[in-house]
Amino acid sequence: MPPRCSPASALFLPFLYPTLFRALPRVPRAGFSTSPPTSTSIAENGSDSTETSTTNDAIPVSRLNPPPDDYAISSFADKARITILAGGGGHGCISFLREAFLANGPANGGDGGHGGNVYIQAVHGENSLHKLARRRVIRAGRGKTGQGSNRGGARGEDVVIQVPIGTVVREIERIDPMDEENVLYRQAREKEREYEKLVREAEVAAQASEEAGVGESEALRLTIDLPEPPERPNAHKFVLYPGMSPGERRNLSLPRLPSRERLYAQPEPSIHLDLSVASPRPILLAAGGLGGLGNPHFVSKDRPRPLFATKGERAVRMQLELELKLLADVGFVGLPNAGKSTLLRALTRSRARVGNWAFTTLQPNIGTVVLDNHKGRPIVKSRSPGPSPSHSVIHDATFGSVVVSNQPQIGEAPEPRKRFTIADIPGLIEGAHLDRGLGIEFLRHVERAGVLAFVIDLNAGDAVKALKSLWTEVGLYARMREDEERERETSERIDWQGDGTNLATGRMIIADLPEPVAEPTGLHIAAKPWFVIATKGDLPGTEENFKKLKEYLDAVTNGKERHPSNVEHAWTEDCQAIPVSAIHGQGVDRIVHWTLELLDD
Structure with missing residues (x-):
């Protein structure tokens, strides 16, 4: 009878359970061992590789060809939907001064504390939204109730939501109790x-x-015959003295609420923030409610001892959608199993998961190429703009040619680049825009990249066809994002309050043809500099495939062929292909040099 978890069993697929396909050493039972294991057997067991590898059997285990369990993965989430609640205000206090020989003193109730605010701030050091995705509900502190002797309540604690740089914040829903109360x-x-x-x-x-x-x-x-009198409009906003009798409550006349100034104004709907740079200070999302007023605020000639105070305001509640777009200098785009993770390991110190199966990468990986580690000369020196000329000539109609000297200022020239980052996203397959494979949502992480690098496997068929397929998916994603942005701008013009306060009055309305809707082009991605990295160039039979790819890119550069995305005015200045063997670390230095050329330009 074969074992239940035999290595040859077809039930455990190698790309799901790679560790089950490793030959495990037999451990002798205690008491029956006659000699310790030899070093030869330990070495043989340590060098076992997975049975799923077909092309890497002859390559020794190394950092670029690691075993399946040699990788580092961190918790990552690029989308989160959270609910934020600002703090409500504390109630005002009903209190009277009581001292010796003064049984019925004046009112001295304190005001309630204001509720806490909710802020958001983009900071360095954060690279994921998984903490917020788990938390879901974020509450600011509620203001404390006022006390006697004119002691005001403590203010509610503020909450600052720290997010990675590149986070986009969109408001989905807002419930403001003050708007409901006003209605x-x-x-x-x-x-x-x-x-x-x-x-x-x-x-x-x-x-x-x-x-x-x-x-x-x-x-x-x-x-x-008169009907019953309606309830007083602001009766629910008052706190009454608990020692009052029912008759006193019924006959109590409540004053109008005084107008109050707000220290923090509530942001107008709907909120849309693009935190592409670090925030110097937190940004207000939801302001806390005002604290209630104590009974001294209602002292008058006719009412020397008011038996009421006001309640604190209820706070706003919002539902937000957070979307992270990683800010990388270079974005890797490629088909599954094209060698993107191995290439990232060869260029950086990243420990991305590497395997000989499709969709090894299930979440984006970020690596940093260090050009200058301050230990000797830099590996590659970045070009920086040269100094400005010492003088310039201005031609004036009155004074003729005037020579103006340009004195260099301290800190005028930018420092040369010392590092750049690379984003490796999961592989795209044909039809990814139809939600095949892992879809195209991960392309948001290369949307802001300065340079796009298309990783093509020379050993996986026609390289030109693969490049066109990738550009098709990228172009469809760009058009989809433009449609979403246009819908968002349209929704911002809607009068959500319903009172017509944002509509123009007293003006003549002239019928006119609507403005033509611009067709989505996807130019904001197609206009980026890009190049091709041809991987697995060490395998036999890839020379002809690379030659066809090079001829096609030269034709695109010369204008004989259209851009692979078929987008007008796309970037076609100098389309290049760099052949590499990532698993051997050969040819990867040229990627660094060429990337710096594109980034500096």
Whole structure:
């Protein structure tokens, strides 16, 4: 009977369970071992490789050809949907001064503390949204209730959400209790005005009936037939003294709320932030509610001892969508199993997972190419703009030619580049825009890259066809992003408040033809500098494939062939292909030199 987890079993696929395909050493039972294991057997067991490898069997295990379990992976999330709640304000206090020989002193209740705010800030050192994706709900501190002796409540604690640089923040939903209260207040005021109008009409009718001699009974009937008075508009915003009797509560007359100034204004809907640079200071997302007023604010000649205070404001609630676009200088784009992760290992000190199966990379990897580690001369010296000329000539109509001297200033010339970053995204397959494979959502991480590097496997068929297929998916993604941006701009013009406050009044409306909608072009990605990295160039039979690829790129540069994306005005200045053998580390230095040329230009 074969073992249940035999290495030859077809149930455990090698790309899902690579460690099950390794030959494990037999461990003798305790008590029956007669001699320690020899060094030969240990070396043989340590050099076992997976059975899934077909092309790398003769290559020794190294950093560029590691075993399947030699990789480093970190928690990563490039999308998160969170709910933020600002802190509500604390209630005001109802208190009176009590001292010896002063039983009923004046009001001395303190105000409630303001609620905490919610901020967001893009900082260095963060490279993932997985912490926020787990947290989901973020609450600011609530303001404390006021106390006696005119002691105000403590302010709620602010919350600062730290996100990686390159995060895009979009507002999905907003629930502002103050907007709802304003609508309810206007409705209650309308009912109150209608009731006051009925009371005035009843009084006029009763007075007229008395003058006509109808009698007091008829006048009394007219006043009794009035409907029940509506509730006071701001009754729910007050806190009443707990020692009041029901009769006092019923007959209590509440004043109008005083107007108050806000220290933090609520951001206008809808929020859309593109945090492409580090934020020097936190950005306000949701402002906390105002604290309630203590009873000393309502002292008057007719009301020396007010038995009420106001409640703190309820705070706003928002639902936000965070999307991370990694800010890398170079973005690797390629088909699955093209050697992108091996190439990243060869160029940087990254420990990306490497395997001889498709979709080894399931999340983006970031590597840094260090050009100058301050230990001797730099590996590759970046070109920096030369110094400006010491003088310039200005031709003036009155004074003729005038020579102006340009004195160099300290810190004027930029420092040469010391490093650049590379983003390796999961592989794309044909039809990825139809959500095949892992889709094209990962292309957002190379959307902001300065240079695109298309990694083509010379041993996997026609390289020109593979390049065109990749550019097709990239172009479709670019058009999709342009459509989303256009829809967002359209939604910002909608009057979400519904009161018409943002509409122009008093102006003539002229009928006109609508502006033509521009077709999405995808130029914002096609206009980037790009080149091709032809991997696995050490394998036999790849010379002819590389020759065809080189001829095609030369034709694109000379204008004889269109850009692979078929986008007008795309970048075709100097399309090059660099053959490399990433697993041997051969030819990768030319990638660094050529990348620096494109970045500096």
